[in-house]
Amino acid sequence: MQVRVRTFARLREAIGGDLMLEVPEGATMSRLLAAVGETSEQAGEALFEENGDLRAYVILMHNGRRVRRAEAGTRPLADGDEVALFPPVAGG
């Protein structure tokens, strides 16, 4: 199935834009995030800590709804879904 991934700020820089990713039927949000991380070294670094954990400040959204980090491992995705990844900025 295909899932659209919208990226923002530094993640967009690292990933190069939005993505359409092919993931197995019933894949979870975590599975999708791993697939995003595998698209390039920069993408992996932008999304994950060195120990492999998702960077805690990245905001995850699924079809316009906020998803908590703890839910990512169990949240199933469906064909045509949209996931947004937003890393907030801090300067002023």
Place this chain on the structure above:
Amino acid sequence: MLTDRELERYRRQIAFFGEEAQERLANARVVIVGAGGLGCPVALYLAAAGVGEVRLVDGDVVDLTNLNRQVLHGDRDVGRAKVESAAEKLRAQNPEITVVAIRATLDEENAALLVDGADLIVDATDNFAARYILNRVALGARVPLIHGAVRGFDGQATTIIPGRTACLECIFPVAPPGEDVIPVVGTTPGIIGLVQANEAIKYITGTGDLLADRLLVWDGRAATMTTLPVNRQKDCGACGIDRHSRR
């Protein structure tokens, strides 16, 4: 009551939202925390719009590296307190309003006093530690907080109405990592600062739809602006209804 001179000065916007809205602006007290990249455009446009009291809070002095984006400060201001430099320009722009310059760095202890009496707080700070303090003070005082932040060509803004919308900790439970030097293209805080000033004007005059429960995201590279829905979190450490009853 507005004077003849004020009616003339603000004629173009009174033509749009009326005299009563202008009087609300004249009676409003807005605290802007930070007189840097975001604070400069926010303060300049709120002063120009006729906000009765603009209170600026910042503990820093102007540095040469600030000048690519902190547009109220010029070459001759290097070394001066930012709030003094900014206040001088604001008073010259609009002598009809009161500009209060407070040279202080916001912290847990002084935050409540610094924003005391404000109708609206603008987050023009450059770090999340200060933002979380401001968020809690705003919630405690039930005063709306207009958040903005920038990096590079990217920016974000939202309006927090205590008790009604997601607060800063609902939206950003974990702060993005700090950086020694945050790269910023000067136009980015210009754009986000004006979004914040626009929110302030709308809130005060009761015009339009606020960025309530919406996070505005600006991508200056692509020249696109998007809003992402955000919502209040029951277990939010700052505003959540479950925060006292966690077992």
